[in-house]
Amino acid sequence: MGFLRRDFLKLGLTQAIVSAVGVPAFAATEQDGRSADGLPFQTAQRLSPSILQGATDATRTQFSILHLSKQQFNTVVRNSAGQIWQPEKIEILQQPFSEFQITKVYFAGLNLGELFFLDLLGAKDEVIERREFGMLDLNKSTLRYALCSCMDEGRHEPKIWQNLVGQNPDVIFFIGDSTYCDKGECEFPDGDTRRLWSRYVQARRTLEIYYSKRLIPIFATWDDHDFGSDDVNTTNWHHVAESQANFRAFFAQADNYTEGYFHGPGISSVLRAGQHQFLLMDDRSWRLEKTSSARYAHWGQQQEEWALEMIAGFEGTTWIMNGSQIFPEMVYKESMSKHRGQFNGFMGALKRIPRKVIFASGDVHFSEISKIESAMLGYQTYEVTSSAVHSKCFPGLDKISKHPRRMMSTTMPNYILVDSIHQAGTFTANVYSCSARNVVNFSCQLSV
Structure with missing residues (x-):
């Protein structure tokens, strides 16, 4: 699979164009310890560093x-x-x-x-x-980065990580569920804070990305499973401080140690690289029940105000990266849009800022690209959902859970690879859904 960055960047397209989809010639179902792309799960935990x-x-x-x-x-x-x-x-x-x-x-x-x-x-x-x-050039005009979520080590596929590393991204973003604290065998029961550490250890001992010969900088945020348990929030999970400390222990994200990277409220953080800004949002530390219409039910007040300040003060384009989806409202899954108070308030405030944003999310166990109409923010933008690297995938789920903004989707195990540039006030990105075996499930070009 070749990614022709130079040729793409010369195109300068102003709207998304869907390419041909690479369709693998094997059944998209899990069976006999193999994933939907036919690869065996490898779940052995290693003793080496x-x-x-x-x-x-x-x-x-x-x-x-x-x-x-x-x-x-x-x-x-x-x-x-x-x-x-x-x-x-x-x-x-x-x-x-x-x-x-x-x-x-x-x-x-x-x-x-x-x-x-x-x-x-x-x-x-x-x-x-x-x-x-290697080191990271924060002044590059073009960046290549991978978006990853939903990494159940019980369905671990080393080859998808090997494929990712082989694409030579500058950075990797983990946008939720890098560990499933509520799954797997563990001596501590669900709800016991000792289970957080133990399950993170088990994931770190399993996933191929942590044993890759070549390291690539990883920047991470969380969603429900690496926060504590499935779909939990602050009304039914009372160990927020313990969860935050555990998360920070395992990732190498010291505040202000490196240029362009610093912490926000909770476990949120920001990376600035040239005209690219990446906000890694914390969608759990202030979250209320999924039906709450409270004004700050999703991110809390302090984090929303921080995010708006970061966006307003940055001249380039900002990625807003969240564990849960932002716009889609599927019956069986969480999303920010179901927290109508914060969703409406934040979008209204965002529309008043003369800056442009694009969204990224995970969680739903299929990847998709959604087109966000210009009436929402005053310009057309997108939400890129990346899920799952290796977790339970249900073939056809994307066809059942439809919504009108969707442009394309896949239920194959995958990550999203992005080549992007910001020039003359326009953000342009080439987006690929990549699986193991060098399969491209979908690709498109986006401009904001």
């Missing part, structure tokens, strides 16, 4: 390393010339009931354009684990 690269800029980066507490090592960065960097800072996070811990390491003084190696060194300075990585 699980490593994630987090927020990164041109000179600084940070890593989250999950490992057995009894496993001791030193961490250094090397380049191909043999130059060595020691960590600027090290943090260790542990729980008394777990045999695994998180070690976070922070490095500064690195350079763009170089290939680096993160080395874990044993007692005799031998390399016991090595990953390669």
